[in-house]
Amino acid sequence: xxxxxxxxxxxxxxxxxxxxxxxxxxxxxxxxxxxxxxxxxxxxxxxxxxxxxxxxxxxxxxxxxxxxxxxxxxxxxxxxxxxxxxxxxxxxxxxxxxxxxxxxxxxxxxxxxxxxxxxxxxxxxxxxxxxxxxxxxxxxxxxxxxxxxxxxxxxxxxxxxxxxxxxxxxxxxxxxxxxxxxxxxxxxxxxxxxxxxxxxxxxxxxxxxxxxxxxxxxxxxxxxxxxxxxxxxxxxxxxxxxxxxxxxxxxxxxxxxxxxxxxxxxxxxxxxxxxxxxxxxxxxxxxxxxxxxxxxxxxxxxxxxxxxxxxxxxxxxxxxxxxxxxxxxxxxxxxxxxxxxxxxxxxxxxxxxxx
Numbered sequence: 049x050x051x052x053x054x055x056x057x058x059x060x061x062x063x064x065x066x067x068x069x070x071x072x073x074x075x076x077x078x079x080x081x082x083x084x085x086x087x088x089x090x091x092x093x094x095x096x097x098x099x100x101x102x103x104x105x106x107x108x109x110x111x112x113x114x115x116x117x118x119x120x121x122x123x124x125x126x127x128x129x130x131x132x133x134x135x136x137x138x139x140x141x142x143x144x145x146x147x148x149x150x151x152x153x154x155x156x157x158x159x160x161x162x163x164x165x166x167x168x169x170x171x172x173x174x175x176x177x178x179x180x181x182x183x184x185x186x187x188x189x190x191x192x193x194x195x196x197x198x199x200x201x202x203x204x205x206x207x208x209x210x211x212x213x214x215x216x217x218x219x220x221x222x223x224x225x226x227x228x229x230x231x232x233x234x235x236x237x238x239x240x241x242x243x244x245x246x247x248x249x250x251x252x253x254x255x256x257x258x259x260x261x262x263x264x265x266x267x268x269x270x271x272x273x274x275x276x277x278x279x280x281x282x283x284x285x286x287x288x289x290x291x292x293x294x295x296x297x298x299x300x301x302x303x304x305x306x307x308x309x310x311x312x313x314x315x316x317x318x319x320x321x322x323x324x325x326x327x328x329x330x331x332x333x334x335x336x337x338x339x340x341x342x343x344x345x346x347x348x349x350x351x352x353x354x355x356x357x358x359x360x361x362x363x364x365x366x367x368x369x370x371x372x373x374x375x376x377x378x379x380x381x382x383x384x385x386x387x388x389x390x391x392x393x394x395x396x397x398x399x400x401x402x403x
Contacts, residue, residue, distance in 0.1 A: 049389055050154040052146055052174070053077060053100075054164045055092025057107060057138035058116070058128035062097040063290050067245075067271050068126065069223075069315050073180050074098070074159050076224055080378040081385065089149060091142045104149075106141035107134060122287040124273040125245065130163055143170045150174055153396070155389060162186025175392060179385075180223065182312035191392050192218045193385075195313040196334035202310060216401060219388055222338075223315050224381035225373075229290070230322040231298040234366035239265040239283075240358065241300035241325070243293070243316050246272035246284075251306030251330065256282060258304070258354045266304075269296060297323040302345065302361040305329045306354065314338070321345075321373035324366030328357045344369045 055061045059071040066072060074090070078098040082088045087101045093112075094105040115134035116127045129135065146156070146167070156174040158164045161183050168176045168189065177191040182199060194200040197220050201208070204218075242255040246268060256279065259266040265281055269288040278284055288296060297303070303320040304327075305311075311333035318338060320327050327345035329335040341347045345364055346357035374380070394403035 049386075050087045050089070050151060051081060052089045052091065052150065052154060052156045054142065054156070054158050054160065054167060055090060055096060056160045057135045057163070058112065058126055060093040060095045061090065062095065066290060066293065067122070067287055069182070069313075070159050070180075072315070073223065076226060076378065077157075077159070077179070079226060080224055080382045084382055084386070091145060102149075104142075104145045106145060107138045111137050121271075123271060125271055135163075139164075139166045142167045146171055146174075153393065158189070162188055175396070177389070177392065180221070182223075190217075193388060194218065194220050195223055196220060196337055198310060198333045198336060199312040217392065217395075221381065221384045221388065222376055223313050223318065224378050225315075225318060225322060225376050227322070227374075227377050229294065230319060231294050232322065232324045232366070232370050233298050234324055235299075236301045236325070236366070237299040239267050239300055241267050241269070241296055241303045241320075243269045243288070243296065243303065243320075244305070246270045246274070246276075249308050251304065251308055254306040254351070254354055255304035258351070258358050261355055262358050264301075264358065267296060267300070269293070293319075294323075297325055300325050302326045302328055302358065302364070305335070305339075306348070307333065307335075309333070311335060318373050318376050321369040322376075324370045326361050326364035326366070326369055328354060328361070340372060344372050 055074050056071050059065045059068045061074050075098045078088050078100040082099045089102045090100040091104045091106050094108040096103055111134050115132045154174050156176045157179045158168050165188055176189045178189040179193050180195050182195040200220050240259050242252055244250045246252050260279055268284045271287055297320055303325055305314055305317045313334045317327045321344055327339055329339045329347050331347035331349045339345050339347055348354045348357055
């Protein structure tokens with residue numbers, strides 16, 4: 049298969065940009081599909097570093113400086129606007145470069161969804177698949193892959209309960225991970241971990257309050273543009289690099305992932321499990337699929353349940369966490385993408401649904 053993959057215009061497709069889940073999905077998709085013999089053509093920043101058949105630079109550092117100036121994206125949330133100069137530059141260059149390379153039957157994969165829709169609109173003759181929908185709006189492609197059943201069902205809405213008109217090609221393929229990025233250990237140190245954007249919506253305040261009540265240390269890692277201060281039991285380390293993340297995740301007693309919104313996937317929760325680290329989450333969204341209550345951690349709906357979960361986290365076996373999470377490794381997810389792409393191809397030159 050020939051797969052044209054679009055990077056995120058305001059980031060760089062490499063391991064430095066760990067705080068952008070969409071960027072990391074592009075990076076890992078190349079690592080997952082290229083070794084399997086597929087032709088993977090990536091369009092993105094000049095400093096991109098990923099496994100692919102061909103990398104095509106369509107934006108550079110000068111373009112990002114012109115659009116966003118100088119700011120610390122490791123600390124601050126990302127700056128971007130789909131109408132800014134960086135995005136416009138990315139669009140027209142990618143449109144031009146794809147035109148030079150595309151062949152009949154090629155796939156075009158917009159990992160950033162509607163953020164790169166103008167490129168897809170310009171190449172409507174290609175098979176456009178939204179390859180990992182974990183966003184709340186802007187869905188546009190005929191062919192859609194969702195990250196979880198939680199977000200698929202949210203997209204379908206309550207009206208889908210009362211009607212019989214399914215879209216057979218709106219499917220679910222979860223996020224995917226490289227085993228070598230994680231260290232598994234069942235020997236844990238005496239701290240809890242919160243890793244992610246440091247703001248109310250990710251539930252950081254729940255993690256702080258619970259660990260303060262039970263007298264346990266908490267390490268917080270992630271982008272934090274606020275000038276907030278933390279209680280004495282909290283150590284804030286900022287945005288962690290790849291090796292720091294590996295160490296922090298492997299050694300934590302447990303990780304808090306108490307998102308207050310309907311979480312479409314929460315990749316960090318699976319990264320924790322691959323490290324043998326139990327998770328303490330809210331009881332909705334993808335956690336209902338990816339956190340088996342009492343096995344890989346605990347799902348909670350009240351403050352008291354969060355406290356009880358933290359007090360009883362030693363009952364969760366690290367090996368059970370790892371075993372459950374291995375289903376999300378690259379080698380286990382790749383065949384699911386291949387099967388889906390083949391089913392879509394059958395619509396164009398086969399027996400369609402009957403294939």
